[in-house]
Amino acid sequence: MKPNVLSKMGQRTALPPISWLMQTALTRHKLISLAAGFTDNAALPVEISRKLLNEILRSPKTGQPALQYGITAGENNLRTLTAKHLQKLDGGHDRAHSPGRVLITGGSQQLLYMTLEALCDEGDIILVEDPTYFVFLSILQSRGIKARGVKLERDGIDLAHLENVLERLKNSGELRRVKALYLVTYFQNPTGVTTALAKKSAALKLLKKFERAASHPIYLLEDAAYRELRFDHGKDVPTALTLPGAAERVIYTGTYSKPYAPGARVGFGILPEPIFTTVQRIKGNHDFGTANLLQQLLACALETGLYDKHVAKVRKNYAHKARVMKLALAKHFPPSVEIWESGGGLYFWARLPKGISTGANSKVFQSALKNDVLYVSGELCYADDPSRAKPDNEMRISFGSASEENIRKGIARLGKVLRKFLI
Numbered sequence: 300m301k302p303n304v305l306s307k308m309g310q311r312t313a314l315p316p317i318s319w320l321m322q323t324a325l326t327r328h329k330l331i332s333l334a335a336g337f338t339d340n341a342a343l344p345v346e347i348s349r350k351l352l353n354e355i356l357r358s359p360k361t362g363q364p365a366l367q368y369g370i371t372a373g374e375n376n377l378r379t380l381t382a383k384h385l386q387k388l389d390g391g392h393d394r395a396h397s398p399g400r401v402l403i404t405g406g407s408q409q410l411l412y413m414t415l416e417a418l419c420d421e422g423d424i425i426l427v428e429d430p431t432y433f434v435f436l437s438i439l440q441s442r443g444i445k446a447r448g449v450k451l452e453r454d455g456i457d458l459a460h461l462e463n464v465l466e467r468l469k470n471s472g473e474l475r476r477v478k479a480l481y482l483v484t485y486f487q488n489p490t491g492v493t494t495a496l497a498k499k500s501a502a503l504k505l506l507k508k509f510e511r512a513a514s515h516p517i518y519l520l521e522d523a524a525y526r527e528l529r530f531d532h533g534k535d536v537p538t539a540l541t542l543p544g545a546a547e548r549v550i551y552t553g554t555y556s557k558p559y560a561p562g563a564r565v566g567f568g569i570l571p572e573p574i575f576t577t578v579q580r581i582k583g584n585h586d587f588g589t590a591n592l593l594q595q596l597l598a599c600a601l602e603t604g605l606y607d608k609h610v611a612k613v614r615k616n617y618a619h620k621a622r623v624m625k626l627a628l629a630k631h632f633p634p635s636v637e638i639w640e641s642g643g644g645l646y647f648w649a650r651l652p653k654g655i656s657t658g659a660n661s662k663v664f665q666s667a668l669k670n671d672v673l674y675v676s677g678e679l680c681y682a683d684d685p686s687r688a689k690p691d692n693e694m695r696i697s698f699g700s701a702s703e704e705n706i707r708k709g710i711a712r713l714g715k716v717l718r719k720f721l722i
């Protein structure tokens with residue numbers, strides 16, 4: 300065999316679909332991308348950020364620390380403000396929201412990656428929603444971690460199926476390899492589903508029940524990336540951090556990317572021990588701290604209340620764009636396509652009749668590209684789980700970055716493509 304200079308991981312790592320999607324969206328100018336989860340350009344906080352950065356850089360006394368390296372776990376001020384912010388969102392609950400457990404990261408993506416580094420060896424297993432956030436699946440693929448899917452219902456995972464999957468893994472002797480259940484709990488990427496608190500609670504109890512057979516903790520990894528993008532009038536659902544036992548078993552990840560600015564790319568997490576210390580050490584090796592200037596920008600936005608004002612504006616904006624997309628879908632998509640609508644986030648989920656593939660090599664996808672419109676193939680969001688075939692008749696459609704006009708045009712183009720293949 301030809302010797303290979305690359306590590307096993309290097310050899311294993313496939314091109315992440317996210318890189319191709321972003322590249323295509325940014326370089327094909329006639330293309331309307333309803334694919335990548337970019338946020339709305341027009342709603343980015345340019346003026347607020349200019350004002351705050353001017354404030355930070357107005358004198359050497361405030362400017363120098365912002366332009367210097369900082370602390371690995373994050374700026375203490377931002378850690379405290381983040382803990383308070385989460386506590387407020389969770390209705391004043393303080394069970395697990397201590398600033399000492401907050402870690403600031405270069406986006407929540409970095410935290411998800413480091414959490415997997417801390418928890419998993421090659422061959423370990425993470426349970427995921429079926430379907431789930433496809434970039435998370437790319438990390439698992441790259442690191443040789445297996446994923447097992449848990450069916451998703453309109454209010455979160457199917458608990459009977461979760462129990463069934465855990466039972467099966469126990470019987471096959473694989474429970475020792477199970478380290479966590481990963482849930483994207485608010486306006487999920489890709490389906491828009493929000494997990495009910497009762498389901499988080501029941502899932503946490505089920506994981507606990509199987510811990511003895513696993514002979515180690517099994518964590519609930521709660522990814523709340525879209526939490527602040529609620530635009531319906533429903534009430535916010537508390538996080539799993541508010542549940543009994545959460546301080547030992549819930550790993551919570553969140554981000555300022557979606558509500559504020561992905562270009563500032565500040566994420567955060569609340570982690571239990573021994574995960575907190577381990578991930579902090581790993582971060583020490585990755586980059587020994589998130590960019591200070593960006594952390595200070597977020598801290599100032601939170602402190603001055605400009606962050607909350609901005610988020611309120613962003614929510615209204617997405618409510619409007621979601622309405623525009625909903626109307627366009629009703630007008631242009633064939634009635635045989637089932638649409639999942641969400642009360643927040645950036646996505647609609649569309650299910651075509653069985654047998655009509657939406658995958659990257661499918662006629663639908665190729666025809667959409669030819670017509671200058673891009674979506675995310677649903678099959679990318681399903682784990683390589685040998686216990687079931689991957690559904691390939693779905694698509695994720697985002698109203699995040701496209702303008703109102705392009706949402707209408709893009710959905711009309713996509714509808715025209717679908718009508719060629721469907722009645």
Ligand SMILES: Cc1ncc(COP(=O)(O)O)c(C=O)c1O
Binds near residue numbers: 405406407483565
């Ligand atoms: C579900 C989910 N989690 C995490 C992330 C990572 O976001 P960031 O690294 O910008 O915080 C994303 C980005 O799209 C996402 O969709």
